[in-house]
Amino acid sequence: MTAAERIIVPLDVPNLERAIAQLNQLPEVQFWKVGLELFISEGPPILELLKTREKRIFLDLKLHDIPNTMAGACRSAARYGVDLLTLHATAGRPALQAAQQALEQGAEDAHQPPAKAIAVTLLTSLNARELAFDLQVPIELPEYALKLALLAQESGLGGAVCSPQEAQQLRQICGPDFLLICPGIRPSWATAGDQQRVMTPKQALAAGASYLVIGRPITLADNPAAAFERICGEL
Numbered sequence: 464m465t466a467a468e469r470i471i472v473p474l475d476v477p478n479l480e481r482a483i484a485q486l487n488q489l490p491e492v493q494f495w496k497v498g499l500e501l502f503i504s505e506g507p508p509i510l511e512l513l514k515t516r517e518k519r520i521f522l523d524l525k526l527h528d529i530p531n532t533m534a535g536a537c538r539s540a541a542r543y544g545v546d547l548l549t550l551h552a553t554a555g556r557p558a559l560q561a562a563q564q565a566l567e568q569g570a571e572d573a574h575q576p577p578a579k580a581i582a583v584t585l586l587t588s589l590n591a592r593e594l595a596f597d598l599q600v601p602i603e604l605p606e607y608a609l610k611l612a613l614l615a616q617e618s619g620l621g622g623a624v625c626s627p628q629e630a631q632q633l634r635q636i637c638g639p640d641f642l643l644i645c646p647g648i649r650p651s652w653a654t655a656g657d658q659q660r661v662m663t664p665k666q667a668l669a670a671g672a673s674y675l676v677i678g679r680p681i682t683l684a685d686n687p688a689a690a691f692e693r694i695c696g697e698l
């Protein structure tokens with residue numbers, strides 16, 4: 464896989480018109496992430512648009528609910544034929560298992576390839592102090608992220624979203640086939656913004672990330688295509 468194919472760019476925009484403008488600005492990007500902002504605004508037609516342009520799709524809905532509701536949502540999402548779908552590992556083992564089964568069944572019923580379910584461990588916008596004092600989690604952050612990734616793996620999911628700072632440990636313990644999707648990627652020339660557990664693209668790949676989710680350093684650049692090319696060059 465080329466460096467460019469390992470980069471997923473989020474379509475963090477409010478409507479179809481802005482999404483189309485971003486797709487046109489970045490024709491080299493093959494893998495796009497559709498998150499809550501755009502999906503809530505535009506719904507499934509945005510996925511159809513990406514498919515007509517033969518793009519890969521990461522549907523980042525971060526589902527978090529009881530097992531029955533997670534299964535229903537995953538059965539519905541399976542119809543879209545996306546590549547990746549996120550849910551929160553903190554939904555717990557029964558919900559993750561129900562989600563995985565429903566994705567497989569839903570895909571079979573819809574004659575679509577099954578999406579890989581990817582569990583969010585701990586959002587990259589959070590730091591160790593917030594984990595300990597706001598969320599009241601009494602274990603160290605790297606251990607917490609690892610435990611949630613293992614829970615996802617044991618539940619049959621295909622991978623985890625984690626910070627690149629945890630990627631090396633997760634890669635060692637979860638093995639080579641478990642996908643590690645890493646947001647919190649910041650080239651040395653970009654600002655972190657609300658991301659707190661960051662690494663550069665090159666460091667993240669060296670740590671074992673399977674894919675890098677890189678948004679604002681590319682999409683808010685004066686010339687997004689040049690920023691994307693610069694990052695690919697750095698890899």
Ligand SMILES: O=c1ccn([C@@H]2O[C@H](COP(=O)(O)O)[C@@H](O)[C@H]2O)c(=O)[nH]1
Nearest residue numbers: 473498585586587646647676677678679
């Ligand atoms: O822990 C997480 C999970 C998801 N994200 C998403 O990734 C992108 C990152 O965008 P940047 O502009 O590069 O910060 C964004 O869509 C988030 O919703 C994350 O950042 N951290």
